[in-house]
Amino acid sequence: MNALNTLRSAFLISLLACSSLLPAYAEQADSLDLEALQPTREQMVASLNIVELLRRHHYNRIQLNDALSSDIFDLYLEQLDPQRSLFTAQDVSNFEEYRYRMDDLLLDGDLTIGFGMHAQQIQRADQRIEFALQLVDEGLEQLDMNSDEQILVDRENAEWPADEQALEALWRKQITDEVLRLSLAGREMEAISEQLEKRYSNQRNRLYQTRGEDIFQNYINALAQAYDPHTQYMSPENAENFDINMSLSLEGIGAVLQSDNEFTRIVRLVPAGPAQKSQQLEPADRIVGVAQGADEMVDVIGWRLDEVVKLIRGPKGSKVRLDVIPAANAPGDLSSREVSLTREAVKLEDQAARSSILEWQDKEQEYRIGVIEVPGFYLDFKAYRNGDEDYRSTTRDVRRLLSELQEEGVDGVVLDLRNNGGGSLQEATELTGLFIEQGPTVLVRNSQGKVQVLDDSNPGIAYQGPLAVMVNRLSASASEIFAGAMQDYGRALVIGEPTFGKGTVQSIQPLNHGELKLTLAKFYRISGQSTQHRGVVPDIVFPSLLDSREIGESSLPRALPWDTIAPADYNAGLQLAPFIRQLSERHLDRVASDAEFNYTLARVDLNKRMQEREFLPLNKTLRQEQQKGFEAEMLALENRRREARGEEALTEIEEKDPLTESIHALNQEDEDSEDDPFLVETGRILIDMLELNERLAHAG
Template sequence: MKGFPLLRQSCLIALLTLSGTVLSAEQNQALDLDSLQPTRDQVIASLNTVELLRRHHYNRIRLDDALSAQIYDTYIKQLDPQRSLFTQQDIDAFAGNRLRFDDLLKAGDLSVGFAMHKRQLQRVQQRLAFTLDLIDNKLDTLDFSSDQEILVDREDAPWAADEQALEQLWRAQAKDEVLRLKLAGKDMAGIKELLGKRYRGQQIRINQTRSEDLFQSYINAMAQVYDPHTQYLSPENAENFDINMSLSLEGIGAVLQSDNEYTRIVRLVPAGPAQRSQQLATSDKIVGVAQGDDDMVDVVGWRLDEVVKLIRGPKGSPVRLEVIPASNPPGDLTSRIVHLTREAVKLEDQAAKSSIININEQGHDYHIGVIEVPGFYIDFKAYRQGDPEYRSTTRDVRRLLGELSKQNVDGIVLDLRNNGGGSLQEATELTGLFIDQGPTVQVRDSQGQVQQLDDPEAGITYNGPLAVLVNRLSASASEIFAGAMQDYGRALVIGESTFGKGTVQSIQPLNHGELKLTLAKFYRVSGQSTQHRGVVPDISYPSLLDSKEIGESALPHAMPWDTIAPARFRASSQLQPFITQLQKLHEARAAKDPDFIYTLARINLDAEIRAQQTVPLNEAKRKQRQEDYESRLLTLENQRLTARGEEPLTSLENQDPLLDSNHAEDEKDTSEDDAFLVETSHILLDLLQLEHQVATVD
């Protein structure tokens, strides 16, 4: 099989570069649904995709009636994720094809898939026309004093019985949108202008729909029932895909994904403009984009590729993003403007870096070295040219270990939080700095054959106390390294369960576009998969990231966790006997730590808010619900500040306290301001003292 392995967390779009597009007069013309027909190239590409999946996908799933039903369900959900477009009558008309997709795809017959998508486009056109008429002519008829409520999530709601019921739903959804904007501080004139532009813009973009859009949607409904990382890429999207590994890319440095009508930030690229701005976070929603000083363009309801085109721009050019923070309470559309300058994300910006945390315990000064590893990078070009000074994660960490050792640190923390992965070679070589020799990871292919990757070099660069700090956004190569450290007993793994992506993809060229295909699976030397479950830490920290929303386990059709035979390896040491005592010491400190107390309280509060299945369309009730949430949030924050001996706040000032470390404007912040990093240092010192006690007894 040709292609290259992809170890990064899979998303639709990663870095954003190049230039935006301007809508032409032709693109504004009404959409001719009859013109949307499969091309010969698309038919051939569909047959090639079916054959590649049959022959080479890791799961070896048969394309039969059972899979046809899954494709059908996936396609329906893809076309109408919130069940707000199709009626029950539409679904009844589609249902006869539920068990036919396998036969149709094997025959290269795309007609049914296209027909279903065209019905969706027709419903979208009807909804836009209905909503625009309401906004332009009937906005003053909306009653915000009734007891009407609307479902927060309609994913499993009943289908509207008919078109009349559908229009009632559309009216309620428009009312909800108007109310959200009112509570965000906009007046009715501004709301009318904003929503008018938004929906007219969506009409323009619907009129731009091409045959390629229908084909990509249909084929991906098939591809993604195999697993969420198997994906058809159109020629245009294929051109945008290979952008993660060179580390010399121009853009804002953000991984984006569609989230119903919004564009959501999935991850910030280390050292990119978005991360360095300290104004953006995972799950923030981008609702507007502006070039320089131009007017803000509302992008709610836009296709992801169109949002990307608007954000793209040349190096050094400014772009403004209007963002709804993920920290807002549900239903709160209050936004902020983020100013960024597009630029290259260079290798040296993403390089590992070190710092020292100083801790005084019982009158004794301790020094813990911290090495932050943003990604598993390597300068492939310099490496292939034989440059002896080429940059890589392993080389940089080896140098930093030497520098910290000269400063007589008592232990070292490797910080892999938000590390989305990178080079498999680097994950293996970095492991080799902390073990003598032995296997680092196992790779099992679709034939069941297992390949073992090894650290070939004898010797250990650092053999002192070690902790690896991870979170939910530590993925792929990060999980391979953390898993190896845990299996060898070489380091404590501390933090959150990691992302859980333990599969290998390869790009397969087609006659038309490309197929990203899952062909192997990673396993730790212990035989455990990193897939789905991730690496479970020895000592866990609380997290506001909802594992039901973020991580491999949150993705539909994610491949399961399983095990294979363990590799032959010798553990460096035994840390397991100390875990229970370390956990007790950690919990005792956390029970008194203002930041840990606050985090747990926020988790409970946000879980309570997420559990609310409906929101009122009554303005007074909605406003009261929002004020209650903000009041409780302010109370929690002031409890935290008071416990730290700081002045309480009179308002939150649109800032999420939990994200202060991410959004802080003070560039003087150090590792000692990071509560989780400091606590990890304490745990490492606990380990050092427990090991010393055992050695003394022996």
């Protein structure tokens, strides 16, 4: 242990000695009590427990060796400085000495390196904040916003700044960029100065409140996420906020959030929650301010995720206001809008499946297609365990709705699983059983390679007619299991977007200090294909409303790969494959002149082109020209859409974005199904299948 103690002292001394190299503007760093940020005995014991759990029980069965040590090093460095704007190349060179030592130190319960690297990050962050505050104090007007310089949009893979001078030059560029963005969003310079002064002051206050527990959680999560993105250490405080999910058990807005560099980003909306009901928020929106009731808006850029969540949560019935940068904004556009929500607990009955009927008159033939929206795979566990005969569940509700729709004489049924993030695995299995006679529904493979087959053992089918399953990028987990089973059995057409791709199973392991969420198994379809990473690919693909590079399993670093195992023994009695080519051709012919589909495809392409820009000019005139060009293209697309619909052309972009409105329209209780072009087209595809079946029957 003497050698380890020497290593600890040498590393901390080398890091703290770096402070002598800091320029004069870093004097404020003296108020940081870095010496107090040391690992506790509890944390050391917890780290040893976590190392053992990962080595013995994680699905991946990865050895903690030099190769994994290198991965941990890169993950931690990325976590501390994701945009490579705090550390210099010399800092990183100093850290490199420990790239292949982290495994040995973690095996010994030694956390010094993690704490030491974080201490250096705190110093650098404090430098940057002080530098920014000085620029604000000197007057932002002195920043050159007419230069020929440009800034790299994403510095994730950029070179580290060579030295202190290069670091200062980068910070000046970044602050100039912030001022430009706010200026182009319509803010006056005085208001920008006031806003940035508050923002940086708040960030410094929060930096000074860094606790040893924060450092421990970050470092251990670099270890955990070297195994996979869903394996996660949660401190005692954050264990109660599992997955930062403000949904069923706590009053909030009904949204799942995650950190996105300095921003807090919405991952998904909880069905029937305040956020979804408001039709004002969508996945990938960024929350930059939070206010209680009528209080002043608090700027939360740069805040820790758990602190933002605390601000958003509150008593049922109280109001919270959010300042939000919409996901549909052009890259670099920081214009925001305010959203007011009333906090409430999400009730099971609010998330229940519901039905509607779409009607068509095709020549002399009338068609009626039943639609069942399934927001989640729910089960009232309490009532179920108490033996209540009327307990609520997805399967029970869908069975009842199917019966009602058949009494109405529908010609086919669409099960709408868009935005359905999953839920009860038992319900996914039982819902599958409503549409097949009997058989396997999903395979679960554990870390030892043993495969468990879950199946529907109840004979009988609740509905035997034509069936389509709608999915999108936010259809995940249990939704993917059900959609995959329907596709493998040939029981339903799967229509929409490739799904989220989460095909792993996690379990919570209690520790002496906090908890570990550990990936223990993977889901596989009965065909033997994993749902992991690729998700379920629809038979007929619709244009995506969401950026798959930002949302989905494939967007997560170190996500487990897609693979296959031996298929289950099942009987695919109905095969739709022979119809899919004809159905796709009819669909493409029909939507070629469909204004909504063409608009969506063009907007997705435009957004993608804007987001792929590598550099942005630090010149206000050039930046304005880029913004105007984007808006002009948007206006032209919107007017083409309006012309096709027989509506009057616009002279300027409306405040409400049609693409955003299309996203908000999904799964809204008061939304007319006939106003949803994707749902209507799914109904038409189902009618095409009916007609092809009739032709085949007549030909036979």
